[in-house]
Amino acid sequence: MCMKNGKRAGKFIRGALFALMQWTWGLPQNLVGAALLPLFRGRRFRYHGALVTVYRGMRKLTDNSGFSLGSFIFIPEAWSDHDKEHVVVHEYGHSVQSLILGPLYLPVVALPSVIWSRRYTKRWKTYRARGIGYTDRFPENDADRLGEAVTGEKPY
Ligand SMILES: [Zn+2]
Numbered sequence: 001m002c003m004k005n006g007k008r009a010g011k012f013i014r015g016a017l018f019a020l021m022q023w024t025w026g027l028p029q030n031l032v033g034a035a036l037l038p039l040f041r042g043r044r045f046r047y048h049g050a051l052v053t054v055y056r057g058m059r060k061l062t063d064n065s066g067f068s069l070g071s072f073i074f075i076p077e078a079w080s081d082h083d084k085e086h087v088v089v090h091e092y093g094h095s096v097q098s099l100i101l102g103p104l105y106l107p108v109v110a111l112p113s114v115i116w117s118r119r120y121t122k123r124w125k126t127y128r129a130r131g132i133g134y135t136d137r138f139p140e141n142d143a144d145r146l147g148e149a150v151t152g153e154k155p156y
Pocket of ligand 1: 090091094113139140143
């Protein structure tokens with residue numbers, strides 16, 4: 001077997017393991033992610049085993065933002081290319097949290113993340129003035145760290 005085939009086989013095995021784990025241990029959030037897929041339209045591409053959707057604006061969703069549910073990552077098309085490029089690394093970190101925490105992902109990561117995101121969006125000026133960044137606390141700092149460690153790319 002030549003090196004190129006070996007690399008391709010490695011990539012395939014990692015992708016298959018990623019999908020298998022998300023569809024078993026990470027099943028609850030992966031099901032929600034799969035259910036949302038037809039509602040969020042836009043360009044889709046594979047990213048380290050995850051399926052990324054760059055979705056067009058949703059009228060019902062007042063604060064369009066990036067989010068991750070198992071192997072499904074959603075990123076708003078309206079964001080700048082720079083922001084999209086980096087937020088995908090952060091969101092992938094949440095996908096890795098899904099692999100680690102399994103059924104605990106929704107209560108331990110998703111719920112606090114939604115609450116914190118809403119609070120931060122409303123009072124970002126106050127937080128900025130106090131020197132508190134969005135990804136300074138759990139689970140956001142953990143997502144940055146894991147995303148960077150696994151993909152080798154920068155989340156910011
Ligand atoms: Zn996050």
